[in-house]
Amino acid sequence: MRGHRPKHSEMSTEARRRATARAYVNVYQRRGRLIQQPCEVCGSPESEKHHDDYTKPLVVRWRCRRHHLDVHHT
Numbered sequence: 001m002r003g004h005r006p007k008h009s010e011m012s013t014e015a016r017r018r019a020t021a022r023a024y025v026n027v028y029q030r031r032g033r034l035i036q037q038p039c040e041v042c043g044s045p046e047s048e049k050h051h052d053d054y055t056k057p058l059v060v061r062w063r064c065r066r067h068h069l070d071v072h073h074t
Protein backbone atom coordinates (compact mmCIF):
# COMPACT_ATOMS: atom_id res chain seq x y z
CA MET A 1 0.00 0.00 0.00
CA ARG A 2 1.35 3.39 -0.99
CA GLY A 3 0.92 6.53 1.04
CA HIS A 4 0.28 8.93 -1.76
CA ARG A 5 -2.15 8.27 -4.56
CA PRO A 6 -2.38 11.03 -7.12
CA LYS A 7 -5.81 12.54 -7.44
CA HIS A 8 -7.37 12.50 -10.86
CA SER A 9 -6.94 16.24 -11.11
CA GLU A 10 -3.20 15.92 -10.54
CA MET A 11 -2.69 13.52 -13.40
CA SER A 12 -1.76 14.54 -16.89
CA THR A 13 -4.34 14.20 -19.61
CA GLU A 14 -2.51 11.19 -20.98
CA ALA A 15 -2.31 9.45 -17.59
CA ARG A 16 -5.97 10.13 -16.99
CA ARG A 17 -6.89 8.70 -20.37
CA ARG A 18 -4.90 5.57 -19.59
CA ALA A 19 -6.49 5.16 -16.16
CA THR A 20 -9.96 5.63 -17.62
CA ALA A 21 -9.35 3.11 -20.40
CA ARG A 22 -8.06 0.52 -17.94
CA ALA A 23 -10.93 1.01 -15.52
CA TYR A 24 -13.41 0.76 -18.37
CA VAL A 25 -12.02 -2.45 -19.80
CA ASN A 26 -11.72 -4.02 -16.33
CA VAL A 27 -15.44 -3.52 -15.76
CA TYR A 28 -16.12 -5.01 -19.16
CA GLN A 29 -13.99 -8.02 -18.35
CA ARG A 30 -15.63 -8.53 -14.97
CA ARG A 31 -19.01 -8.58 -16.67
CA GLY A 32 -17.82 -11.29 -18.99
CA ARG A 33 -17.97 -9.13 -22.11
CA LEU A 34 -14.26 -9.43 -22.61
CA ILE A 35 -12.62 -12.82 -22.33
CA GLN A 36 -8.95 -13.16 -21.58
CA GLN A 37 -6.97 -14.48 -24.53
CA PRO A 38 -3.51 -16.00 -24.61
CA CYS A 39 -0.55 -13.84 -25.58
CA GLU A 40 -0.87 -13.10 -29.26
CA VAL A 41 2.87 -13.57 -29.79
CA CYS A 42 3.76 -16.73 -27.86
CA GLY A 43 0.39 -18.08 -26.72
CA SER A 44 1.16 -17.81 -23.01
CA PRO A 45 -2.01 -17.92 -20.88
CA GLU A 46 -0.46 -15.39 -18.47
CA SER A 47 -1.56 -12.49 -20.59
CA GLU A 48 -2.16 -8.85 -19.81
CA LYS A 49 -4.24 -6.29 -21.58
CA HIS A 50 -2.50 -3.77 -23.76
CA HIS A 51 -4.07 -0.72 -25.33
CA ASP A 52 -2.81 0.44 -28.69
CA ASP A 53 -5.06 3.44 -28.49
CA TYR A 54 -6.35 4.71 -25.17
CA THR A 55 -9.14 6.59 -26.87
CA LYS A 56 -10.55 3.15 -27.73
CA PRO A 57 -10.71 1.50 -24.31
CA LEU A 58 -12.32 -1.67 -25.59
CA VAL A 59 -9.73 -2.38 -28.23
CA VAL A 60 -7.12 -4.40 -26.38
CA ARG A 61 -4.33 -6.76 -27.27
CA TRP A 62 -3.38 -9.67 -25.07
CA ARG A 63 0.29 -9.96 -24.32
CA CYS A 64 2.26 -11.87 -21.72
CA ARG A 65 4.49 -9.81 -19.43
CA ARG A 66 7.52 -10.15 -21.66
CA HIS A 67 5.81 -9.37 -24.94
CA HIS A 68 3.85 -6.62 -23.28
CA LEU A 69 7.11 -4.94 -22.28
CA ASP A 70 8.38 -5.45 -25.83
CA VAL A 71 5.50 -3.53 -27.28
CA HIS A 72 6.27 -0.59 -24.99
CA HIS A 73 9.97 -0.61 -25.81
CA THR A 74 9.75 -0.66 -29.59
Ligand SMILES: [Zn+2]
Binding pocket: 039, 040, 041, 042, 043, 044, 063, 064, 065, 066, 067
Ligand atom coordinates in the same frame (compact mmCIF):
# COMPACT_ATOMS: atom_id res chain seq x y z
ZN1 LIG B 1 4.15 -13.71 -25.10
Ligand SMILES: [Zn+2]
Binding pocket: 049, 050, 051, 068, 071, 072
Ligand atom coordinates in the same frame (compact mmCIF):
# COMPACT_ATOMS: atom_id res chain seq x y z
ZN1 LIG C 1 0.52 -1.96 -22.78
